[in-house]
Amino acid sequence: MTGTADGRVIRVALLGSGGSIGRQAVDVLARHADMFRVVALATGTQRAVLEEQARRLRPAAVSLAGNQAGRHGAAGLDLPTGTEFVAGPDALEVLATRQDVDLVLVATGGLVALRSVLAALAAGKIVATANKETLVAGGHLVMPMARELAERTAAATGNPRDPMASPLGWLRPIDSEHSAIWQCLVGESPAAVERLWLTASGGPFLNATVADLETVTPEQALKHPTWKMGSKITIDSATLANKGLEIIEARWLYDVPLAAISVVVHPQSVIHSAVQFADGSLKAQLGTPDMRLPIQYALTYPERRPSSAAAADLVAAGRLEFRAPDEGRFPALRIAREAGQAGPRASAALISADEVAVARFLAGTLSFQGIPRLLDAAVQTFGAGQPAEPPLADLIALDTEVRAFAEAYR
Ligand SMILES: NC(=O)c1ccc[n+]([C@@H]2O[C@H](COP(=O)([O-])OP(=O)(O)OC[C@H]3O[C@@H](n4cnc5c(N)ncnc54)[C@H](OP(=O)(O)O)[C@@H]3O)[C@@H](O)[C@H]2O)c1
Incomplete structure (x- = not known):
């Protein structure tokens, strides 16, 4: 097989290339090299993984968000000739909106890529996202953009059955x-x-009693029975x-x-x-x-x-x-549903609180059962404020506020 049905090669920016989804995406993209060209790669801190991926895929540009980028800069990275290093707080957005990118694959955790997802859609790129936070906190911002791109396609092609005449053609779930x-x-x-x-x-505690759940350790919670995933989503599956x-x-x-x-x-x-x-x-x-x-x-x-x-x-x-x-043993399910009903502000508070709650559980400063208690407290405290559908800047400010609350929660 060569290229897409119309013979075109799809040019991809992969954000979060060093993580569980990112590495599997690299495998898929490399296996179908006739159909895809990886133009940009970004990861957080894993310098050696980024260098290896860059050698394998020869992208036009890469970025490394973590401290190591600040210490070493482009010169400290061993990149193939022709691969540009993009630094700075806007690196993901710069990569996602490059003119030579057709599709942005989002494999980062948290809200870090939300701004670049919005910028990519505004620039008419396809976004394929494994990252659920983008939709949970920013669905009210992201979906209207995908819908508009779909409507534009339908108007241009005159074919409502064109795969790209659906919002799911533009905002693809992974x-x-x-x-x-x-x-x-x-x-x-x-x-x-x-x-x-x-x-x-x-999850691993399907048959556990409430008493069992009181003493769950990170090691037990990280043993997912069927899926092999990053640690944050594995703990989220257990709760x-x-x-x-x-x-x-x-x-x-x-x-x-x-x-x-x-x-x-x-x-x-x-x-x-x-x-x-x-x-x-x-x-x-x-x-x-x-x-x-x-x-x-x-x-x-x-x-x-x-x-x-x-x-x-x-x-x-x-x-x-x-x-x-069983929502009695696993109250996080009910809390999330209620946050969804309350609206995007409450869902965003849930997401930010959950990031901290999971990190604290893994670090030993919060019990397994403390996770849903913290989530409930954060949704109750922040969910009802205004605006109920926060714009991007408010979402980012809310994230900072909720994280501070969650860190201090006892
Ligand atoms: N894993 C799964 O099977 C699965 C299934 C369904 C949905 N998801 C969702 O997919 C997302 C990713 O999950 P995961 O399990 O792959 O997480 P993960 O293994 O923790 O990977 C996250 C990736 O994001 C990178 N990253 C963090 N900050 C960054 C930044 N500022 N710029 C660029 N990259 C950055 C990390 O870089 P470094 O590691 O280099 O620091 C890492 O490569 C999550 O939203 C999760 O809920 C995952």
């Missing part, structure tokens, strides 16, 4: 649940959608905060009310999520728990290509189980 829902929605009328079903593995964030993420991506989004615990992680339609039918997407699959779908959409991930095998999967989530 989270496996949201990718599954996206895949289920292809070819369906939005008016026929009755309910979205997000599946949750249940079910991750599923709560995904409810809010789904509400923005698919423009459905929160009340029409349900969670079902499915410990095998074979069904990645499902959509229920007006006739009661359920359409689900199944696959092995391997993030290279949703990363690849977001990159090659609407094409499908062979993947290095193992193919789904129903016989090997054997029994598939489902049960309702």
Whole structure:
């Protein structure tokens, strides 16, 4: 195969290239080198990883956000000839809006890339995001831009069925649940959608009692039964905060009310999520728990290509189980849903508080059960303020305020 269906090579900026999603994205991009050219790479602190990725992919530009960039500058990095080093606080935005970039893949954690996502969409780039914080805190800013790009495409092509005439053509989810829902929605009328079903593995404490949860250690919480991910999202999976964030993420991506989004615990992680339609039918997407699959779908959409991930095998999967989530033992799910109902300000407070809560749990200064307590306190304290739909500058200011609150929380 050579290039996309129209023979074009898609030029990619990868933000967060050294992380769990970032490294898997590098594998997918390298495997389909005929279809993609990596133009820009950015990571936070992992200098050696960035150098190795730059040698492998020969991007036009890279950036390293952490202190090491300040100490060594471009001269301290061993980069291939022709690879420019971009420094400074706007580095991600500079990379994401380069003229030679078609698609920006967001694999950073937290809110660090929100400004560059907005800038990329304003510059007419496609954004594929694994980062859920972008949507949970900034869905009210991001989705109208994706919708406008889709409307412009529909007007230009005169074809409402053009894949890029959908907001999902411009703002592509990589989270496996949201990718599954996206895949289920292809070819369906939005008016026929009755309910979205997000599946949750249940994490390592699926069968734990409330008393067990009081003594959970970081080491126990980091052992996810089915997915291998970065530590923040692994802890979020153990508290079910991750599923709560995904409810809010789904509400923005698919423009459905929160009340029409349900969670079902499915410990095998074979069904990645499902959509229920007006006739009661359920359409689900199944696959092995391997993030290279949703990363690849977001990159090659609407094409499908062979993947290095193992193919789904129903016989090997054997029994598939489902049960309702227990919000009594896992209150973070309820707190997140309530934050989603309260609006973007409350969701943004939730995100910022959760970043600190997880970091504190991993550092030993907050208990596992302290995480939902802190989340609840932050949403109660900051969620009801004004403006309810904060612009970017207010979101960033709120992030600083909530983080200080969460650090001081006892
Ligand atoms: N991992 C998964 O399977 C998975 C699944 C679904 C969704 N997600 C979502 O995807 C996002 C990334 O998750 P992850 O597990 O891949 O996290 P991760 O392993 O912690 O990776 C985060 C990456 O962001 C980089 N970074 C941080 N600050 C940066 C900055 N200012 N500029 C450039 N890069 C910066 C880090 O750089 P350094 O490491 O170099 O410091 C790292 O490469 C999260 O929002 C998560 O919720 C992840």
